[in-house]
Amino acid sequence: MDEELREAARDHLIRYGQGDIDKLYVSSTGTTVTDDEGREILDFTSGQMCATLGHSHPAIVKAIQMGAGNAIHLFSGMIPEAVARLGQKLAEWLPKPLTRSLFVNTGSESNEAALRMAKMVTGGYEVIALGGSWHGVTGQAASASFASERRGYGPKVPGVSVIPEPYSYRCPIGHCRDNCDMSCMKVGMKMFDMASEGAPAAIIAEPILSAGGVLVPPEGYFKKLKSEAEKRGMMLIFDEAQTAFGRIGHKFAATQLGVTPDIMSVSKTLGGGLPLAAMITSDKIEEAAHEKGYAYYTSHVSDPLPALAGLAVLETVEEENLIERAREMGGYLREALETLLQKYEAIGEIRGQGLLMGIDLVKDRESREPHLELGLMTTKRCMELGLSMNIKHRPERGAVWRIAPPLTVSKAELDKGVEILDQALRESLDELARNPG
Ligand code: PMP
Numbered sequence: 001m002d003e004e005l006r007e008a009a010r011d012h013l014i015r016y017g018q019g020d021i022d023k024l025y026v027s028s029t030g031t032t033v034t035d036d037e038g039r040e041i042l043d044f045t046s047g048q049m050c051a052t053l054g055h056s057h058p059a060i061v062k063a064i065q066m067g068a069g070n071a072i073h074l075f076s077g078m079i080p081e082a083v084a085r086l087g088q089k090l091a092e093w094l095p096k097p098l099t100r101s102l103f104v105n106t107g108s109e110s111n112e113a114a115l116r117m118a119k120m121v122t123g124g125y126e127v128i129a130l131g132g133s134w135h136g137v138t139g140q141a142a143s144a145s146f147a148s149e150r151r152g153y154g155p156k157v158p159g160v161s162v163i164p165e166p167y168s169y170r171c172p173i174g175h176c177r178d179n180c181d182m183s184c185m186k187v188g189m190k191m192f193d194m195a196s197e198g199a200p201a202a203i204i205a206e207p208i209l210s211a212g213g214v215l216v217p218p219e220g221y222f223k224k225l226k227s228e229a230e231k232r233g234m235m236l237i238f239d240e241a242q243t244a245f246g247r248i249g250h251k252f253a254a255t256q257l258g259v260t261p262d263i264m265s266v267s268k269t270l271g272g273g274l275p276l277a278a279m280i281t282s283d284k285i286e287e288a289a290h291e292k293g294y295a296y297y298t299s300h301v302s303d304p305l306p307a308l309a310g311l312a313v314l315e316t317v318e319e320e321n322l323i324e325r326a327r328e329m330g331g332y333l334r335e336a337l338e339t340l341l342q343k344y345e346a347i348g349e350i351r352g353q354g355l356l357m358g359i360d361l362v363k364d365r366e367s368r369e370p371h372l373e374l375g376l377m378t379t380k381r382c383m384e385l386g387l388s389m390n391i392k393h394r395p396e397r398g399a400v401w402r403i404a405p406p407l408t409v410s411k412a413e414l415d416k417g418v419e420i421l422d423q424a425l426r427e428s429l430d431e432l433a434r435n436p437g
Helices: 003-012 058-070 081-093 107-122 139-143 183-195 221-231 253-257 283-291 304-319 322-343 372-385 411-434
Strands: 025-029 032-035 040-043 098-104 126-130 160-163 200-205 235-239 263-266 277-282 347-353 356-361 399-403
Touching: 040 411, 058 304, 081 098, 081 304, 098 107, 098 283, 098 304, 107 139, 107 200, 107 235, 107 263, 107 277, 107 283, 126 183, 160 183, 183 221, 200 221, 221 235, 277 283, 304 322, 322 347, 322 356, 322 411, 356 372, 372 399, 372 411
Parallel strands: 126 160, 126 200, 200 235, 235 263
Antiparallel strands: 025 032, 032 040, 098 277, 263 277, 347 356, 356 399
């Protein structure tokens, strides 16, 4: 441990909302992250949900080494072979007619590119997003995000409407309890039509609203959303930043739902930890955009090195049967979490799919008031005991843990994580009982 370096981090880095810097981290492998005291911590968030193959999977390391020796970066107008290969491979994975990709860096960027294309092709500019959504921090993506902090950054892009999210545990329109009948969508679309200036462009949605509290919309929700989009001549954009490439036990949420969007954005889970994202659409939409002069020129569009990592991710998911594994391990994790649900009144609900799970902490199961204090205490205690978990800090979104370990996680690691969670919950509840308030 280097106390001076910790001090330097505190003195010279800009804080971006990540909390106090009380230590630094030195390495990561598989499901484990090691801090500057040599402590090993189980990583149940796969980094920032990106390390789906586990940290530094040998296939990713090999791809990076190969890429570094071959071509790290090229002029954006030169298409590298690796990018052509990744485009071809993705087209094999994707539901038809999604066959064309644009490779960029982050999730925010892929949504920027998607919204630019939807606007250009439709000629409109009105965008609908769901309450509790998170599509990124750049201009248009942030404008369409409602789980993130919007105050203090000036005006957002005009034309964005928000519709109430399908959150039957805490229905935003106070209508349902536990069974969403999609009145939220009906009300939302009615409000949109009332406010519309006649220039509809797109509806953008996460198939599982992750930052919003791991909300899984009810059966039929996206079929209906697609038809609402079609009725208005809008494009449906699925933001599959967290759901693509196996995390939820399917290739994509789109394949699982049987709903193919007009445009899909993928990011986090594509790069194996490297910044790689894509916007994907059909021949028809790509052609229409091209005819109108669609441009998305950035310094790192179509970069060769991350494309090799993307190829390695797809190949490894296939070779190691990680989609089936996510389903199997997800089932195992859910069962373990269900035992905690039986044990603790403070767990209100367990939601999610595959290896993307949410645990909603409440003061009591009747009022469902979010138990923020318990969430923060337990998260801190988990970290002390060697488990890294993520909790939402915004009170209006509840106190929800997000659990998303790498798809390569073992049963023993899941057992250990749940054991730590159990202990941390027990100790935190005891502490709160001793010192209420
Ligand atoms: N979409 C979703 C669903 C996300 O969860 C995130 C990141 N949390 C983003 C987009 C933005 O991605 P990035 O942080 O890579 O810009």
